[in-house]
Amino acid sequence: MPLLVAMIASLAATGPAAAEDGYQLWMRYPASASQPAIEVARDTPMTRAAAAEVRRGLPTGAGPVLLALARDPRLQGLRLATAKLGDEGYSVQRITIDGRTVTLITGNSDRGLLYGAFALLRHLDTGGAIDTVALTAAPAVTLRVLNHWDNLDGVVERGYAGRSLWDWWSLPDVKDPRYTDYARANASLGINGTVLNNVNAKAVSLTAPYIAKAAALADVFRPYGIRVYLSARFSAPIELGGIKTADPRDPAVAAWWKAKADEIYRAIPDFGGFLVKANSEGQPGPRDYGASHADGANMLAAAVKPHHGIIMWRAFVYAETDPDDRAKQAYTEFKPLDGKFADNVIVQVKNGAIDFQPREPFHPLFGAMPKTPLMIEFQITKEYLGFASHLAYLGPLFEEVLDADTGVRRGETVASVVDGADDRHGISGMAGVANIGDSRDWSGSTFNQANWYAFGRLAWDPTLSSQTIAREWAAQTFGQDPAVIDAVVAIMAGSREAAVDYTGPLGLAHLMATGHHYGPGPWVSELARPEWNPVYYHRADRGGIGFDRTRTGSNAVAQYAPRVAKVYADPAKTPLEELLWFHHLPWDHQLSTGRTVWGELVHRYDRGIATVVDMRRQWEALKPRIDAKRWEKAASQLAVQEREARWWRDASLAYWMSINGLALPGGSAPPAHDLAWYKAQTFPYPPGNPQ
Numbered sequence: 213m214p215l216l217v218a219m220i221a222s223l224a225a226t227g228p229a230a231a232e233d234g235y236q237l238w239m240r241y242p243a244s245a246s247q248p249a250i251e252v253a254r255d256t257p258m259t260r261a262a263a264a265e266v267r268r269g270l271p272t273g274a275g276p277v278l279l280a281l282a283r284d285p286r287l288q289g290l291r292l293a294t295a296k297l298g299d300e301g302y303s304v305q306r307i308t309i310d311g312r313t314v315t316l317i318t319g320n321s322d323r324g325l326l327y328g329a330f331a332l333l334r335h336l337d338t339g340g341a342i343d344t345v346a347l348t349a350a351p352a353v354t355l356r357v358l359n360h361w362d363n364l365d366g367v368v369e370r371g372y373a374g375r376s377l378w379d380w381w382s383l384p385d386v387k388d389p390r391y392t393d394y395a396r397a398n399a400s401l402g403i404n405g406t407v408l409n410n411v412n413a414k415a416v417s418l419t420a421p422y423i424a425k426a427a428a429l430a431d432v433f434r435p436y437g438i439r440v441y442l443s444a445r446f447s448a449p450i451e452l453g454g455i456k457t458a459d460p461r462d463p464a465v466a467a468w469w470k471a472k473a474d475e476i477y478r479a480i481p482d483f484g485g486f487l488v489k490a491n492s493e494g495q496p497g498p499r500d501y502g503a504s505h506a507d508g509a510n511m512l513a514a515a516v517k518p519h520h521g522i523i524m525w526r527a528f529v530y531a532e533t534d535p536d537d538r539a540k541q542a543y544t545e546f547k548p549l550d551g552k553f554a555d556n557v558i559v560q561v562k563n564g565a566i567d568f569q570p571r572e573p574f575h576p577l578f579g580a581m582p583k584t585p586l587m588i589e590f591q592i593t594k595e596y597l598g599f600a601s602h603l604a605y606l607g608p609l610f611e612e613v614l615d616a617d618t619g620v621r622r623g624e625t626v627a628s629v630v631d632g633a634d635d636r637h638g639i640s641g642m643a644g645v646a647n648i649g650d651s652r653d654w655s656g657s658t659f660n661q662a663n664w665y666a667f668g669r670l671a672w673d674p675t676l677s678s679q680t681i682a683r684e685w686a687a688q689t690f691g692q693d694p695a696v697i698d699a700v701v702a703i704m705a706g707s708r709e710a711a712v713d714y715t716g717p718l719g720l721a722h723l724m725a726t727g728h729h730y731g732p733g734p735w736v737s738e739l740a741r742p743e744w745n746p747v748y749y750h751r752a753d754r755g756g757i758g759f760d761r762t763r764t765g766s767n768a769v770a771q772y773a774p775r776v777a778k779v780y781a782d783p784a785k786t787p788l789e790e791l792l793w794f795h796h797l798p799w800d801h802q803l804s805t806g807r808t809v810w811g812e813l814v815h816r817y818d819r820g821i822a823t824v825v826d827m828r829r830q831w832e833a834l835k836p837r838i839d840a841k842r843w844e845k846a847a848s849q850l851a852v853q854e855r856e857a858r859w860w861r862d863a864s865l866a867y868w869m870s871i872n873g874l875a876l877p878g879g880s881a882p883p884a885h886d887l888a889w890y891k892a893q894t895f896p897y898p899p900g901n902p903q
């Protein structure tokens with residue numbers, strides 16, 4: 213019988229920080245005057261973390277709270293329906309026990325109690341009442357993981373929020389308290405894994421000193437239910453083991469990885485496993501030896517299998533030796549491998565077939581590999597959506613992809629492929645490339661925190677609407693004044709579409725400048741690999757614009773299920789948002805809007821600017837209702853956004869006009885400079901681009 217440990221208020225309650233600098237994220241708990249009574253029916257590091265959080269966040273008068281497992285003898289008479297909660301779900305409700313009314317947080321595991329504690333606080337912080345609380349939830353996806361593209365020298369690839377949070381130099385001795393706050397924030401969303409190092413991995417992260425550093429982080433994260441994973445460099449047996457090959461079929465290579473896995477598990481008993489970027493953008497992999505991605509993944513899977521580890525194997529591959537449309541290459545390579553992966557491998561597929569663009573049609577692999585669990589990978593950091601400064605709420609982007617109908621089976625969506633339920637996969641997952649760094653507000657701006665938040669919430673429940681998530685986040689971040697919430701949500705709602713409009717409307721993609729990806733570069737054509745050049749993607753010429761991916765072109769449409777392919781094959785049926793992704797059309801082609809392709813492009817660039825101007829106006833109006841520090845920062849970032857949106861629009865239009873020789877439709881302002889001026893802009897040290 214579990215011992216009933218009463219843990220009544222031992223820590224002092226912590227109130228909100230004096231200055232609102234964004235450090236507290238969405239966990240800006242009210243100061244409580246009195247200590248709530250919290251009882252915990254089990255004393256473990258995780259239940260202690262859960263109780264400490266409730267103690268921190270529970271408003272005055274909201275106690276008492278009991279945290280107890282569903283199997284606790286005290287709860288047996290209550291006949292609670294807890295079977296469906298699984299290993300990680302929770303139920304929070306009011307019960308009467310021993311004649312006393314308490315708020316019960318229960319679940320089948322300590323994790324359930326942890327997530328239930330955060331759910332209760334979210335309920336209260338979004339205006340819910342304690343006396344009617346009734347929350348039940350279980351995650352749809354088993355692996356809810358952040359991918360940090362953090363290098364060991366502290367530079368974060370595509371990171372716009374300062375340097376890496378991990379101070380590799382001072383680890384394992386110094387455990388920055390910030391590591392705990394990072395874990396709390398993730399646990400509040402249900403995120404249960406983190407890959408510490410960049411997918412463009414260095415072998416040194418698998419050496420003993422770095423394993424010890426990773427183990428120190430794992431120790432901090434463990435009470436918050438977060439497992440640590442590492443990106444593995446496929447050639448590590450050569451670099452660290454002195455073996456002549458990394459061929460996955462070589463027994464010496466397999467033995468090296470097995471010994472390495474054993475070594476890691478001795479230091480981190482609950483190590484999650486490896487994430488691998490192989491044969492992509494210069495990274496080594498099994499294809500170097502004529503072996504397949506499945507051979508490589510399965511060899512690593514065997515090494516971690518005895519420890520219950522998993523392999524997340526990325527499908528983000530394209531080769532300079534392959535002349536085929538880049539958008540087709542991952543499907544071509546991976547689809548034939550369906551059913552060939554070990555059961556502890558999950559294939560990690562980016563949301564779209566190219567690369568985290570502001571808008572891409574969903575990746576055709578979703579629905580095409582029913583015998584393989586597929587983990588979706590989103591990019592939370594805004595490499596292609598304005599870095600840290602642009603306000604672009606990604607909830608609608610995530611939602612649009614998750615809700616996409618694959619056309620394979622009736623009712624099948626990307627979300628239902630990802631949750632793996634229909635195919636009874638043992639593992640399922642969602643990965644987000646983190647937007648977290650050591651900047652005081654973690655993500656470089658208050659609104660970027662919403663993207664971390666939205667990813668976590670959708671990884672838990674992919675059916676949530678981006679609007680609901682935005683409301684929740686806004687209430688926790690800016691307070692419960694409905695007028696503020698409405699205005700903040702209105703600003704967020706159209707912001708991603710605005711970024712699409714001013715960077716690449718109508719399905720255009722990959723138009724940014726070289727390397728750092730800061731700002732426009734649609735004219736770039738001289739890079740070594742054809743598919744690195746924007747001209748490869750937009751194919752603009754005097755006759756028209758867009759990439760023909762129908763039968764007369766690359767026929768990428770054929771990678772989709774027939775029902776979806778039929779839509780994408782026909783320019784009249786393809787949604788305007790994806791039009792030039794699939795079709796090369798004359799500039800004067802008439803669209804359903806009554807405008808030509810050229811007229812519509814210009815209209816959308818202008819619409820993007822107008823939306824940003826409107827977002828600024830709305831934020832301006834919120835000034836009296838938002839704390840000064842956070843308001844000022846967002847206001848200055850919105851000013852940057854407007855300037856850069858105009859730059860994107862003007863540079864792009866100047867370039868398109870140099871190709872099509874057309875005039876701007878009446879009423880549309882000419883670009884501020886000539887094309888030569890835009891081409892001459894250089895930016896030697898922008899963030900996120902390791903030198």
Ligand code: BDP
Pocket residue numbers: 369370411412489493528567568595
């Ligand atoms: C691209 C990034 C690059 C990453 C790559 C990846 O520009 O920095 O290494 O994706 O996902 O979008 O591996």
